[in-house]
Amino acid sequence: MKASKVAQSTARRIFRLCSPNGKMNVRKLKSVIKKIGAEKPRDYRGILQVLKRLVENEVIKKQVTVESAAKLDAPTLGKVQTSLCKEYGEGLTFKFKVDPELLGGLRIRVGNDVYDGSVKARLETLANSF
DSSP states (O other): OOOOHHHHHHHHHHHHOOOGGGGGOHHHHHHHHHHHHHHOOTHHHHHHHHHHHHHHHHHHHEEEEEEESOOHHHHHHHHHHHHHHHOOOOEEEEEEEGGGGGGSSEEEETTTTTEEOHHHHHHHHHHHHH
């Protein structure tokens, strides 16, 4: 089901009001969703659908996955976390994975941004250039 333009603009306006200073206020958002569900305004399903998508996108923006070829030591983990918090702001959730196929280096994914400094990616780039 595709939401109407009115539902999309209403949902974006509600989301902006529930996200002052760019930080999502979960409590306020929950109360608005309950009120929409209780009052059932015109095209309320479309509004809720778009709100869900906006919230999912906001949550994804704050998720960080750091992949390395070997387990990272504590000082390196700290450096990675502090540099990413400076770049993307506070409130990031980190997940660290070990992927031996990378051969070396790091692959960092923050939301939709991917920083691939792995040896595997460099070798693939070199192979593609030939």
